[in-house]
Amino acid sequence: MKKNAITLIVAALLLVIFVLLLFTYQVRQSEVVVVSTFLKPTDTITNAGLYLKWPWPVQSINRFDQRVQTFEDKFGETYLGDHNLLLMSVYVGWRISDAKAFFPKFPGGSTELAQSKLENILTSARVAVCGKHNLSDLVNSDPSQLKFDEIEKEMKSQVEADLKKSDYGITIEFLGVKRIGLPESVTQAVFTRMKAERNKYIEEAKSKGDAQAAKIKSAADRQAADLIADATAAATRIQGQGDVEAASFLGVFQQNPDLAIFNLQLEALKNSLNQKSTLIFDERLSPFSLFQNLPATSQGK
């Protein structure tokens, strides 16, 4: 008997749980719920709490996340107004604003499908808006020239207008350019250009170095030449001074010019024969004149 009572309690408990599961449902604060009665959407619950319903298949519950959902479109090439190409991706935050309208538009209320459709609209808006702007609106070393805000506003307006046409039940909360880049071939060209810019500095540094070194060397050479020239001039002056000083003794020689001249001749003779020389004398020249009056011998002259 006791065992039966416990079994009954367990069974009753399980039954209560089962009934509660069938007749009630919770709505989380992050959710919006569309209640369908015989598959027809009849009510939308946006406030969190516990609610009653008829069990399936009379009523069914379709839950949607009412928070901001985000996605990034493909990083795609975009043709700009100045005929440049730029890779761009746009980040979008969207929200299901009207679950009743959203639910039938996408099979099963699939947010993946909604994002897929939204991406089509977004890509179209991106291409259209970027076609009106130049590269310098998106990349510019002068930040005041950038037009990101303007471009993003234009894109958002375009997307909102497209969504409004078909009443998707979606609201765009924000939209922003997330990434910009260059196609591979252009990237390589920019690399080459950046290297060329650096090579310019390299050549500048090299030529500056050459020039400065040449200047320093030239200045030094000039300074050396100046020094030597000054020294040479000084030396000439000193030599002249010596000559002047030596000339002051010339008056002494005037006392006997013949002897002085004879001395000079002797000095010149000595100097001129200082080198290797061959002299041919005859017997008339002193001291060889001594050979003239030698007594004859039987063996020779």
Added chain:
Amino acid sequence: MERSIQKNGLVNLAVALVIFLAGFGVTVFSGSLAGQAASVFLGLSVLVAFISWFQMRLEENARVEKQEMDELAQSRGTSLFEARDAGSFPAQNARLQFEKYFVPGFTVLLLLLEAGAAWGLWRWSSQNMASLKPVNAMASLALFGIFALLLFLFGRFSVTMARLENNRLLRPGSSFLLAGAYICLLTAIGILGVATKQYPNADYWAARVLCVLLGLLAVENLLALLLEIYRPRVKGKITRPLYESRIAGLLAQPESLFTTAAQTLDYQFGFKVSETWFFQACKKSLPILFLVQLAALMLSTTVVFVDAGEQGVLEHYGKATQVLGPGPHLKLPWPADVVYRFRTDQIQSFTIGYTNDAQSEASRVVLWTVSHAKEENFLVGNRSLETGKSDNTNDMGNKPLGLISVSIPVQYQITNVKDWVYNNTTPQDFLESLATMEVVHYFAGSDLNDILSRGRLDATSILRDRIQASVDEHKLGAKIVFVGLQDIHPPTAGDVAKTYESVVGTEQGRLSQILGAEAAAIRANTLAESQAFIVTNVADAYRVRVTSAAYARAALFTNQIPAYAAAPSVYRQRLYLQNFAAATQNARKYVLLVTNTQDVIIYDLEDKVRYDMENLAITNSP
């Protein structure tokens, strides 16, 4: 009666085969993950039903053979057939060989199939969570419902037959059939969840449960194989088929939990464990134990402990009512109150740009020219690339573009947990994207060389302010604690960074060149100074020499005058001869003594080559 049991086995096999094929077709049609797992289970049922039916046939043949031999022995007397050799009972031998070799082999095969299917389906289901096509869900639901019903009817009948007849060989197939009914029902419930859109992942979770079940069957088979080695062999005791699954039996007849457990223990230990007081007490108290467990489980959900550094958001029937701080908290039991916890005090971080790979992290040196990871280049302005003024806006030459690689760590804290949870579906991803956008926008309006040098410090504070402003604007409930330009450099690709290094190297080269020139200048000037000194000194020496010589000569002359005056010709001749001898000392002299002859005298004044030069030895030495 044995024939009837065999028929039951054959029916089991036929039903399992038909429903397996149908179930597989429905699974392919619907893409249900649970259906795939159920198909595997039904396929295993076919194998088990076939083997058990085959074993029944072998046993039946052995039984008939034995009966015939006994009858023959009775009619002809026993003496002739006392010595019965193995060849006398081919059917019995076939059965024994089958039980000895084939059954363990089949059990191993079953184990491999179950383990492989559990592992493969688990991986497959995790990669294809939503493979069930909602369009086909209702039809699949109906078909699996029918399969469940058919399997239940046939399985229930077969199980009852097996119990009534106490036929051990009918049990495995029957149990699998009946368990298959519940598995098909579970599959149908999973599909129902998807069909009604209330539980879109129900099919996935049903598949996961079935994967676990397949894994358990594999473990059970493994244990059965291992325990079979140590099982005591009692003579006359009928052995259970090794491939019979007790888990499948339990699934088929959950009410017989204790019976199954008792049978298992009795069979394994060889005595009646099920008759012990402990086993009986557990059996009697099971409902109470279940209730107590349930109550304890519910009570455990009324207390929540929030860890230090965490905050919990309490949802009362889905409505966020309270933010709980660290410590214990009471709440209503699940599912009325649910608490979601978040680490709010923890400094969390992510990196914009590239993240260093493990190899770079381990390295103690970070170079621009060595790639740290797969680098992402950011577009940046570059004034120094402007090549001149042009009015043509389409002129690419005037687009000051540059590329830069950065690694920017961003650290943040959750400050308002409700905003963090309820404003965005993926707040962390959202925060990362907002930060990336701000970085991209900032770089697009900056100058490359500026950001690489002077603007670096400003950039971090500007970026932090901008990201914080963006986070506040979108009500993310987070505080940006730190933004750093951890690494920023020109792209490694295309040797761009290398060229930047070359500029620095060339600058050093320029300075070296200047220093070299300065050294040469110093040398030249010093040499010039010394040369000037020499020239001046030489001149000075000349001056002194000339002056002294003139003085000496004058003095000498003054002294010569008296001598000359005393004997002019003698003194003159004396001077002449003294100087002549001295002057011609080294000269080659020819003295021609004959003056009045007509002879022609020829002097060869040519220098002779030296003798030692003529006999110079030539060697090969270097």
